[in-house]
Amino acid sequence: MQTINSVLVANRGEIACRVFRTCHELGVRTVAVHSDADANALHARVADATVRLPGAAPADTYLRGDLIVKAALAAGADAVHPGYGFLSENPDFARAVLDAGLTWIGPSPEAIEAMASKTRAKQLMGLAPLDENEVTENDLPLLVKAAAGGGGRGMRVVRRLDDLATALESARAEATSAFGDGEVFVEPYVENGRHVEVQILADTHGTIWPLGTRDCSLQRRHQKVVEEAPAPSLSDQLTAELHTLAIRAARAVSYVGAGTVEFLVADGKAHFLEMNTRLQVEHPVTEAVFGLDLVAEQLRVAEGHALPADPPPARGHAIEARLYAEDPAQDWTPQTGTLHRLTVPDGIRLDTGYEDGDTIGVHYDPMLAKLIAHAPTRAEAIRRLAGALDRATIHGPTTNRSLLVNSLRHEEFTTARMDTGFYDRHLPALTTGTPDPHAPLAAALADAAAQGDPRFGGWRNVPSQPQVKRYAMAGEEHEVHYRHTRNGPETDGVRVVHADARLVVLEVDGVQRKFGIARHGDRVHVNTTTLTALPRFPDPTTQQAPGSLLAPMPGTVVRLAEALTPGTPVEAGQPLLWLEAMKMEHRITSPATGTLTALHVAPGQQVEMGAVLAMVEQQPT
Structure with a gap:
């Protein structure tokens, strides 16, 4: 039996913060490693000690196992937790940790290698x-x-x-x-199957716990978006079969620690996918249902403690939603910038690697946070999580918040008839929302109050022209007109009850509605609607030439379409080049059918968001 007193987490962001939280509760000292891009990241700020990983590009830093082992030794850590992703399933890294005399918080290198x-x-x-x-x-x-x-x-x-x-x-x-x-x-490829998995926890004494099931069928680009425990609508027989297969997989490699065995379930049959020899992103839903801290259990198992013969009983239902800085309506394009504000209602668990004011960069996964709701029943958990997302304050880059809310409230999900093709079928409907028509007016009134308009809230005995402000909202421009009167600002059909820089109250058809306002630069957040303030008279020098193909994000050009040269005919939607950003490849397509008249990039070139990549002259109609 050994005692772990100091843990280095060989990871970053949300999972590093998650592990540190448990370590601090247990009185265990924490060590963070960071790339230059993460020097001021939250996981580096909350750790007891930090070590810079030198000499590698930000995207590759956390893959340098040799540097991480040196960092653990230099910081006096006696154990390494790999988190998920990066080197978490690399057997050579696990061996290097053990060879250095450190405790590896995970399964043996041989088990990792096998799975x-x-x-x-x-x-x-x-x-x-x-x-x-x-x-x-x-x-x-x-x-x-x-x-x-x-x-x-x-x-x-x-x-x-x-x-x-x-x-x-x-x-x-x-x-x-x-x-x-x-x-x-x-x-x-199994079409329209459900992604179901079993969380296992095994000790060094031969005990293996199958901790229920999870359903992770709502996925984009084969990456999970919404997860829940237990998986709904599974027969007792199928659940027992999944548990048996999971235990069989664990015993086959003498597994120790936390792991997950994944399946596709179709037509009542289970198809084995893989075994993940690490903690999963979605582990909080299992924690909520079983009343466990899986990170604490990982540490206890690594110290050599035995698990009880049986796991605690399951209770209720838990659902997790992953909040991403991305635009689902634009091919899931990742977003960057400053996260000005992120808060959720009480009673909702928030796991995140960001705080207000942090920058969302281009080098890593765009997940901002995970929101987890637990309730006695599935229906209550769905309602609680959807409501929390709806009321959450999220000021910063575009996120998938609306998609998550709409997904949770979709009949196919509420009746547990979803599968991995959910977004293939429903994405357009889920991302085609109706923006609040009164948001531009609320933004204009708050802006006028913030600027100290001398007539705002007062009146002059001289007729004046309407005040005009312009905003971009949901891809369209909106022009707002209002007048100042002895009773305050007025506009057709709407009574202004109150207006200041942070709160506007409007009465429409006898119903008073409140609009919380926050402005950051030219971005205006009105409740859950985001607008961009525009100059009243557009500046022609800022207009892009027709046919400009712009980079939707900062990134690196990975490759060009074959035989792509100026003069090449192209079709609307045809892939022209691929950008790599946030560890994913993103396909950039032609905006129109016509002719490629200019190509401004080459493979390996780094580009900023908004850079002109190519020019396409549209074919006359």
């Missing part, structure tokens, strides 16, 4: 991937998948054999960038 490669894991479970050189039309659709890592990176769905070579190349490049391992494999 970290999805190809070897399938063979261990009596399955085998397809030979990419032998697949035929009868095998379609196919899934190209990274052998190492997860999180949706290095995964491509192939529906035509002609697309297989491109999918393999793209998946290999993305897997190499994210995990330092470009191995991929091909397997049949």
Whole structure:
């Protein structure tokens, strides 16, 4: 039996903060590592000690196991927690930690090696991937998948054999960038299955707990968005089968610690996907249902303590939603900038790696936070989480908040009929909301009050022209007109009850509505609606030429479409180039059908958001 007194977390962001929180509660000293880009990140600020990882690009820093081991020794840590992603499923890193005389908070390197490669894991479970050189039309659709890592990176769905070579190349490049391992494999793609997994916890004394089930079917780009425990609408027989298979997988590799066995469930049958030999992003829903702290249990197991014979009883239902800085309506484009404000209602668990004022950069995953609700029933948990997201204060870059709220309230989800194709079917409807028509007026009145307009709230005995302000909202421009009268500002059809810089109250058809206002630069947040203040008279020098293809985010040009040169005919929506940002590849497509008249970038070039990548002259109609 050993005692862990100091833990280095070989990770960053939300998971590092999550592990540190438990360590501090247990009285364990914490050590953070950070890249130059993360020098002032929250995980570095909350740790007891920090170590800079030198000499590597920000995107690759946390893959340098040699530097991380040196950091642990230099800081006097006696244990290393890998978190998830990066090196968490790298057996060589686990060996290096152990060889340095440190405690590894996770399974043995041999167990990781057996399961970290999805190809070897399938063979261990009596399955085998397809030979990419032998697949035929009868095998379609196919899934190209990274052998190492997860999180949706290095995964491509192939529906035509002609697309297989491109999918393999793209998946290999993305897997190499994210995990330092470009191995991929091909397997049949199960359409419209549910993604169900079993959390396990095993000690060094032979006890294995199967901690219920989780459903993670709501996914974008094969990355989970909403997760819940227990998985709804599973028969007792199927649940027992999933538990048996999970225990079988764990025993096959003498597993120790927390891990997850994942399945696709279709037509009442379970199809083994993989075993993740680490803590999962969605572990909080299992914690809520079983009343456990899985990080604390990981530390106790690593110290050699035995688990009780049986896990605690499950109670209620928990749902987690991942809040991302991204625009789902624009092909999930990640967003960057300052997170000015993030608060959620009481009673909701918030796991995050950011605080107000932090910058969301381009080097890492765009997840801002996880919101977790626990309630006696599934329906109550859904209502509680959807309501909390609706009332949360989120000021900063565009997020997927509205998508999450709409997803949770969608009939297919509330009746537990969802599957992994949910967003393929419903994304347009879920992202086509009606913006609040009174938000621009509320913004204009608050802006006038903030600027100290001498007539605001007063009146002059001289007729005046209406005040005019312009805003961009949901991709459209809105012009607001109002007048100052002896009774304060007025506008057609709406009575202004109150207006100051932070709160506007409007009465519409006898109903008074409150609008909370916050302004950061030219961005104005009105309740949950975000507007951009525009000059009354547009500046022609800031207008882009028609046909300009702009970078939707800062990133690096990975590659260009084949034979792409000026003069090439292009179709609207045709992929022209690929940008890498936040460890993912993003396809940039032609805005119109016409001719490519200019190409301003080359592979390997870094570009800023808004940079002109190419020019397309639209074909006359």
